[in-house]
Amino acid sequence: MSKNVKNALRKVLANTFMLAVNTQSAHWNVVGPHFAALHELFGEQYEDLFKAVDPLAERLRALGELAPVGLVDLAAYATVKDGLGKGKAEAMIKALLDGHVAAVKTLKEAIEAADDADDEPTEDMLIGRLDEHQKMLWMLRSLLEK
Numbered sequence: 001m002s003k004n005v006k007n008a009l010r011k012v013l014a015n016t017f018m019l020a021v022n023t024q025s026a027h028w029n030v031v032g033p034h035f036a037a038l039h040e041l042f043g044e045q046y047e048d049l050f051k052a053v054d055p056l057a058e059r060l061r062a063l064g065e066l067a068p069v070g071l072v073d074l075a076a077y078a079t080v081k082d083g084l085g086k087g088k089a090e091a092m093i094k095a096l097l098d099g100h101v102a103a104v105k106t107l108k109e110a111i112e113a114a115d116d117a118d119d120e121p122t123e124d125m126l127i128g129r130l131d132e133h134q135k136m137l138w139m140l141r142s143l144l145e146k
Ligand SMILES: [Fe+2]
Pocket: 027, 043
């Protein structure tokens, strides 16, 4: 298995987990006049993100690698920042947006690594994840349009 694919897949997994936790935090803590809509949207997004974690970790195992163990191990691979910073709904949305931008960057690198290694199943899985992150990015960006 390509070392590049292994490392890239770990980063994608860590970023997905970090975004899931950050998005669930937003689901819990968001306040303001759009509370109901944002609470629901963040709820749908964190569920998708958490669901994606397991297949990514199991792909690593299928490739003969160990999955990260524990939160510290996971966080070490993430390029998405932990937490949402301080602020209300708009600041939370911006923090999540930045996280998805970082996740997309890592995903594109991972897709390229999988393509170079002729690892089609990993590439296919990652392309599916890219589609989901881009969809979430669209929704978060739309919330900020005035
Ligand atoms: Fe909930």
